[in-house]
Amino acid sequence: MGATPPEEIAKQHKDAVALMDSGMECAPRINHGEVPLYWKERPTCPNPVVSEGGIDDKSNKNGVKESPANDTRKDFATSSSNELSSSENGTSDPSVEVNVTYPDWCISSRGQVDVSAIVDLISEGVNDPAPPPPSASKPQNGTKPKTSGKSPTKPSSFSPTNLWNEQNASKNNVRITRPSHDAWGIKKIILVFSDDFLHTIYTLPWYQPSTTDPNSIGSKLHRAIQPILQTLQIRQEQVVRCLLAGLPPGVTIPIHHDTGEWVKHTHRVHVPIIVPDPSRVLFRCGPTEQSMERIDCTPGHVFEMNNQAKHAVTNGHEKDFRVHLILDYVNEEFFEKRKKPQTTRVNLSPGEVLTQTRRSIDRAIEAGTRPQPSFLILGAQKSGTTSLFEYLNQHPWVIRPKRRETHCLDWRWDEKLKSSEERRKHCLSFYYAASMKPYPSLQTGDSTPSYLLDYYRVIPRLKECFPHEPRMIILTRDPIRRAVSHYAMVTSSDGTKEQMAVRGMEWREKSFETVVDNDIKNMKEDGLLPYWDVETKTLNREIFDKFADSPDEDAAWERYIRTRIPLNTGSYSPLARGMYALQCRQWFRSFSKDKFLVMKLEDMSNKDKGEQWVLDRALEHLDLPKFEISNLERKNARNYDDPLDKNVRAWLERFFAPHNERFGKLLVGELGYDEDDWRNPWSYE
DSSP: OOOOOOOHHEEEEEEEHHHHHHTTBBOOOOOOSSGGGGGGGGGGTOOOOTTOOOOOOOOTTTTTTTOOOTTOOTTTOGGGGGGSSSSSSSSTTTTTTOOEEEOSSSSEEEOOOOOHHHHHHOOOTTTTOOOOOOOOOOTTTOOOOOOSOOOSSOOOOOOTTTTHHHHHHHSSOOOOOOOOHTTTTEEEEEEEEEOOOOOOEEEEESSSSOSSOTTTTHHHHHHOOOOOOOHOOOOGEEEEEEEEEOTTTTTTEEEEEETTTTGGGGEEEEEEEEEEGGEEEEEESSSSSOOOOOOOOOEEEEEOTTTSSEEEEEOOOOOOEEEEEEEEOTTTTTHHHHOOOOOOOEEETTTTTTTEESSSEEEEGTTOOOOOOOEEEEEEETTTTHHHHHHHTTTTTOOOOOOOOOOOTTTTTTTTTTSSHHHHHHHTTTTTTTHTOOOTOOEEEEEEETTTTTTTHHHHHHHHOOOOEEEEEEEEHHHHHHHHHHHHHOOOOOOOOOHHHHHHTTTSOOHHHHHHHHHHHHHHHOOTTTTTTTTTTEEEEEHHHHTTTTHHHHHHHHHHHHHOOOOSSOEEEEEEGGGGHHHHHHHHHHHHHGGGGEEEGGGOTTSSSSSSHHHHHHHHHOOOOOOOOOOOSSSSOOHHHHHHHHHHHHHHHHHHHHHHHHHHHHIIIIIOOHHHHSSSSSOOO
């Protein structure tokens, strides 16, 4: 939830107390069954939906738009094209009238249970004040992680049956931080918890039934909560979060909706447990702030709420804490659909220490188990590498390096360093590797597109400095369009002083045709193009097929790479950078094939794929949970005049056609890629 200003919280608290004093009635208890999860794909208030029926002024007494009885609301929160953008009527044009519909209801009363067994277990210490929130360490990259472990207070005697006591939780259960709730003084007894992506579900000791002791706390709490699960008609395995929360007297949790990837996959259930006077607790929920209804907080009332709707709660008691059990569960098919990465369940040991960021949770005993960097985007240059890098870095579990293109394995390689340890330390200095050690869920990587071509320098250095062999991503592009974009970039006068220096000056006064002719000349001199006639600009396919993959080609390619790739400029190899089979072949020979993901820039603009599809494939390759990115803006894209006349384009198509075909066959044969996608990746017909 966002940070609500203290003065706004004070105002909301005052308003809530006034509503309680006025005797605001609770909404009738109605069991609607489960809240449909497609209603929870995005918040109800910021993103209303335009219905197709035009204006409908029929509203219920709470201001919620009504819909026909046969409206299943399948269009609610499913189509981004239906999202509205303005704060008033959902459109930038105030003259346009729209019909905004909201979910039919936000609260479902699922039943009533006897919670006396839970009360007996948690009554001790319930009204003791909460300790001050733990101070959070702040890493260098600003991810603001929290460390959950033993209480920072000095050890003192405590009752082992007081489950609210932080020292007891640190020793016999596991401490977990909930930053906003901790700041408000909300106490907690956490039984089941998960990271933001439901990647790992942690069952804490106080919810682990003992096989030998039926009177253990874990056994008792497990039995006491079982009637709630039976009322909901769910299995224990569906529970992904379960905790008891004690709201202090005189405290208001301000109006908000929950955020995080877990929200749209889970059903949120509340059960009042200890509420001395339900009339002094104001729990409200509704699709908008104006339409929030009051919920009956009588102990034992099992209600499900749409936590993507607006909700707020105030404890109006003067001395007593209000305690709710909060439970989140998934549908049974969730785990079947979640194939990669699969959800893992972990039973934590008493006293374990956890390390947290806002969206991740890790075990301290696993610190340092993920070597960094986790991934490298190798190239090709001008093929969407910057865009993919920026998309990946929108993921909460990806930490941006100190610079996007580290070049630590080529341009910034330090020849003065004598030992592998020194060189490894130098390369790691471009990442926040040390700060990330306690958080093995997090990944970092860079995008240095010169690596793909410069294999003879980069591969041995990578093996030396990053022996864990990071995952590698290769983006490709129609090699003709790539060459044109390359030329436009290095000859452009736009850019910073540093960018201009890196691009080089070699091509500034040369035409595109001169530049590509020079690259052909260099490759011809190095024996790499025996099949190409420089005068007629034609290719002998028979010679090409015999030369491909031969020892002579290997020797010629290495000769070209060793002599034609400078380290002080980007103005080189406009055509060789588009000969993808020759580049990728060297990498595939040096590392396990499953380390690689190869895609095309054109996939980002493909109407059947798009930027999110490309990101999803990259996340799957990195074993990261799926994440919907908010900023799809292309990076490093520029407008330029195409310098090609039809004759130059024609001979470039003749040159690249067999190379493209060869590249497709390599990916199908070596990586098992779909032949339909790669048979002819860039057709010039």
